[in-house]
Amino acid sequence: MAAGASPREELQTITMAEKSIGTHVENGHDETENGGNEKKNIDQDDDDDDEFESIAQGDHEELSTTLCVDQMNRRKKKALLEFRWRVEDAISGNYLLGKPNEFLSRNESIKQREILRETTLWGVPLLPSKAHEGTDIVLLKFLKAKDFKVHEAFQMLRRTLKWRKEYKSDEILDEKLGPSSDIEQNKVLYFNSRDKEGRPVCYNVYEAFGDRDFYREAFGSEDKCEEFLRWRIQFIEKGINKLSFKNGGVHSIVQITDLKNSPGPAMKELHSVSKKALVLLQENYPELVHKNIVINAPLWYYAVHIVRSRFLTQKTKRKFVLARPTNVTKTLLKFIAPENLPVQYGGLKREHDEDFSTLDEASELKIKGNSTAYIKFPVSEAGSTMVWDFTVVGWEVSYKEEFIPDDEGSYKILLQNQKRVGESVRNSFYISEPGTIVITIDNGNYKKKTVLYRSKAKPTVPMYILFKN
Missing domain, CATH: 2.60.120.680 (GOLD domain)
Known part of the structure; x- marks a missing residue:
């Protein structure tokens, strides 16, 4: 944001510039506007073309910190400036979370407006006039999720803020959730190192659910299922704490789901919770997951994934990469350096290693x-x-x-x-x-x-x- 210029002034400036130059770029010449025009790039060896399965693995354009306003095309820059203005106006007008209560006194209304001015998302102030370097990064995530359609991005942001308030997601990190044993927790969900671009890598291991006692502890009742879902969201929040919403920072994670020896589709509770978590992630954490890599995927999972995909947007589906057991290491090494990939997945990283560190490159x-x-x-x-x-x-x-x-x-x-x-x-x-x-x-x-x-x-x-x- 230019120093001293409000979001409305910046929007007016770029709108006037468009009128003088012309808007032919917006009439079909934007290379990345539609997902159908994005190139799908699957890096494969010539002799292994049939081994790397990817569900629409494209969309390599990361919302990187180098994607500043000056580097965006005219349509996207205008959308960001309009989105800034909409958020600024909604906060100043006290309607970001919905229509304000008309029965509030003037002092109560002023107080509520001041509280709204301090609204943050993922630790980043949302009020554009605060000129925080992370605000544009956060707003761009919502814009990209909605193909830079400002109204839809704004409504998505409002729904996310309302959901976070109702779900009490800002308090979730202080809660004791998940399996009673830390050892059991680390068998199912854990962070381990980072990918080649510095993104935190979260592992979801389903093998532990093959134990009937453990499965019953996790999904034995409706309350337990809801707790497990909340634990899953808690882990996303932990991942966000590992991110840096600033220029030069990393602001997305990589998820790896290991289905080796996992229970089959008959385990309805597990798959129901997994579907709910995926939908919540799509609706309330846009562009925070760079890739969803599913490894050791059995044949039945492909059918489940096709059914589950009905609830996903095209952008979410493009983030999925699927790999059969024979191709796990090759797939993961496309995203993670060998010194950061655990040995159980064919890498060189060992826990509590006294001989090598992740700085010792292979x-x-x-x-x-x-x-x-x-x-x-x-x-x-x-x-x-x-x-x-x-x-x-x-x-x-x-x-x-x-x-x-x-x-x-x-x-x-x-x-x-x-x-x-x-x-x-x-x-x-x-x-x-x-x-x-x-x-x-x-x-x-x-x-x-x-x-x-x-x-x-x-x-x-x-x-x-x-x-x-």
């Missing part, structure tokens, strides 16, 4: 089909422990690890021999003389494979010295 190696590749970690000085880990996307390979001394008179030491596994590998070896750790990976498959790996040398005191002391 290198990448491509192995052609029916070929062998080598990864080498040279060590020039003795007296340290070399630690390494690697993962192969899709696995179906065998590997061998060995230490080869620089001194030709020394013996090679075999660490692992042609072991075929389906998970990330972590190993270490104390270096008593200069040499090289060599990992030999044999890809007997016709498909190309990707290896992600990293290593680190750690100074080490030999055990015999410790025992001697």
